Amino acid sequence: MARKKGRDISGWLIVDKPAGIGSTDVVGKVRWALDAKKAGHAGTLDPDATGVLAVALGEATKTVPVLTEALKAYDFTVNWGAETITDDAAGEVLDSSAARPSADQILSALPRFIGDIMQIPPAFSAVKVDGARAYDLAREGEVLELDARPLYVDELTLTEARADQADLHMVCGKGGYVRAIARDLGRALGCLGHVASLRRVWSGPFDVTNAVPFTLVDRANQAEIEARLLPIQSALTDLPEMRATDQGAVRIRNGNPGQVIGGTAQYGEQVWVSHDGRAICIGRFMGGEVQPDRVFNP
Template sequence: MSKPRKPKGRPVSGWLILDKPFDFGSTEAVAKIKWLLKAQKAGHAGTLDPLASGMLPIALGDATKTVPYVMDGRKIYEFTVSWGEERTTDDLEGEVTQSSDTRPSAEAIRAILGEYTGVIQQIPPQFSAIKIAGERAYDLAREGEVVEIPSREVEIHRLTLIGCPDENTAEFEVECGKGTYVRALARDFGRQLGCYGHISGLRRTFVAPFGEDDMVPLADLVALEKIEDETERLAALDAFLIDTGEALSSLPQIVINDDQAHRLRMGNPIILRGRDAPVEADEAYATARGKLVAIGEIGGGEFRPKRVFGG
């Protein structure tokens, strides 16, 4: 019997909040970070298009188990809409499909924003990762197919017109929930205003629970490659990591001792004592010595682990 392969790389865990540069793909960015930190495992929480910049939360090691909690978080985008053209991709990359000489006033733009706030129905772009009969919409679109993508419910918490630098462009900020396509907002604004429109600039500045202060420019990380001593270089890179448990700040937390942590890591429940102990929770997380031990459920005076994390 052959021995199981030893994973390549270091068992490093945590979140690195990358400030992804323009014209750099999300998958490419994850591969770069994984290579720089010599990590065994890496993934991201929410794709950013190559033509978009800004926050790309990258999970390393055990942090990949917490990706769904970040994917579900609120997001904030700053975006620019160029009026006068609708494009196949709803951004600068696509071909022009409709054009107009009409240009909206700031007052006309503000007048429609309320219709895009709250829980709304949105049709994703033709070039999107939505699956149609088992295939990605963007694959079908690249083959020239026009597919009917059903509308779906998304939530827009806040939508603001920041300004109009000139008659051809408008700048916005949006705070939205999971699954919202900002490119679709630009498309729909343009259609309703009778002028057509597409995204010409997009930057993500927030993915709950991470903020702008957490972001690290890729150039700052790449600059550390000049450190010849590998131990020193990796230590400098590790200093940018955020603890895995930070991704779970929206869940109830329980603080436990070392003995309880050992029981949870063995897959066993622990008894919760004390007046301040949570009574019921579908999901909560346990920490010991400031480190994440497990995600689980609370009921009947017990914390029952669903996912456990290394010491």
């Protein structure tokens, strides 16, 4: 079997994604710039959205499921008075309204979108319907009735209200669609609405203020980009850390339960294990030992 081309390079690169490019395209550009063998990302951003896109390289891709579970924060602007087919400014207008909400009306409506809610994803989304992506079916003209999905919204606040727009800030769990929040908020206020602009300001431990500008992602800047890579364990801050003994590290690297020390994990809790300051696995704490689920190759 032919080996996949590219370098064995591992870590996280946090990119400030610009508007007008897809998340997969950003990952491809990062992989090309670093000549990396393997790359992925933790959480898609719409092509017109900007902000934090966490790109995992090599062994860091094994930590993507952990980061996917983390809370994420968005700053976004809603245009009042129209609902679009895509729930953002790029889509065809489906219906319009002359009504406009006051700041007090917006504030009174926000609590119903906080906590554990049910949300119907936009028709133009990556949700799968009978094995196909919803956006592909929607582009073909199929009328979709997507099922509501649970979403945890930790925070939804009004930043500024203007005559035709409102700026909001939202912190939510995985699977949340800001476009659906704008759509449903517009309906609740009786004025209709859609997202005008959207920026992800942080994702788990990764903040946009520390992100690499996408304009830097080029082979000519390979050394500079590589210097900005974060270690694998950067994505694991929500998990307790345990330290492997020397013998335990050998066993864990071979996929076996290994002895660990330190930490405050409870029996059966998911943890990450370090040895000599480097992450070697994610696993389950079994009382003195960790049973590895994902082992990071050195």
